[in-house]
Amino acid sequence: MPEKLMLRNRDWASGIVEQSPDYFRKLSALQKPEYFWIGCADARVPANVITGLEPGEVFVHRNVANMVHSADLNLMSALQFAIEGLGIRKIIVCGHYGCGGVNAACEEGHSNGLVDHWIAPIKSLRHSHADELGALDEHAQRDRLAELNVLSSVTRIAESPILIEASAQGHSIEIHGMIYSLVDGQLSLLETSVKSM
Ligand SMILES: [Zn+2]
Numbered sequence: 301m302p303e304k305l306m307l308r309n310r311d312w313a314s315g316i317v318e319q320s321p322d323y324f325r326k327l328s329a330l331q332k333p334e335y336f337w338i339g340c341a342d343a344r345v346p347a348n349v350i351t352g353l354e355p356g357e358v359f360v361h362r363n364v365a366n367m368v369h370s371a372d373l374n375l376m377s378a379l380q381f382a383i384e385g386l387g388i389r390k391i392i393v394c395g396h397y398g399c400g401g402v403n404a405a406c407e408e409g410h411s412n413g414l415v416d417h418w419i420a421p422i423k424s425l426r427h428s429h430a431d432e433l434g435a436l437d438e439h440a441q442r443d444r445l446a447e448l449n450v451l452s453s454v455t456r457i458a459e460s461p462i463l464i465e466a467s468a469q470g471h472s473i474e475i476h477g478m479i480y481s482l483v484d485g486q487l488s489l490l491e492t493s494v495k496s497m
Pocket residue numbers: 340341342364365366396398399400401402
């Protein structure tokens with residue numbers, strides 16, 4: 301099976317060199333992406349592909365259900381490097397409708413193992429927004445919960461010590477929440493209460 305990937309890689313790389321002989325030499329000399337993307341690990345939401353961005357244009361962190369845990373050293377290390385190392389000033393948290401992590405958080409009386417700990421904040425959101433969600437049908441509830449989870453992640457990023465430090469140093473950083481539809485491939489911007497810092 302890895303052979304198939306190697307063959308596809310060679311086809312891809314040679315196709316690019318054919319069109320732009322200096323492509324890899326230039327790209328290997330400098331990493332200067334404009335965006336830091338925090339998205340879901342779901343195989344159907346690859347950041348570069350759905351935004352039409354080229355390699356080198358977006359720095360990416362993905363995990364199950366695009367969660368932001370303040371003690372997640374993986375994410376926080378990437379966030380710090382994005383801001384301090386790469387000089388990125390635009391952060392995007394992107395969730396998606398039909399997210400398996402959000403769906404799992406809606407299940408009652410069923411254990412999913414370790415991932416239940418990971419998605420516990422989504423369950424909390426579900427309870428704290430019970431009135432709003434209760435007015436919707438089941439499908440719409442899950443869609444709205446996916447949006448609320450993005451908004452919550454945006455707030456957690458904004459409140460992280462790394463962003464507070466960046467703000468104290470006078471850096472203006474935008475944090476945007478987005479949601480992606482698997483059904484039609486469209487990205488939508490969510491209204492957040494977090495302004496540029
Ligand atoms: Zn997902």
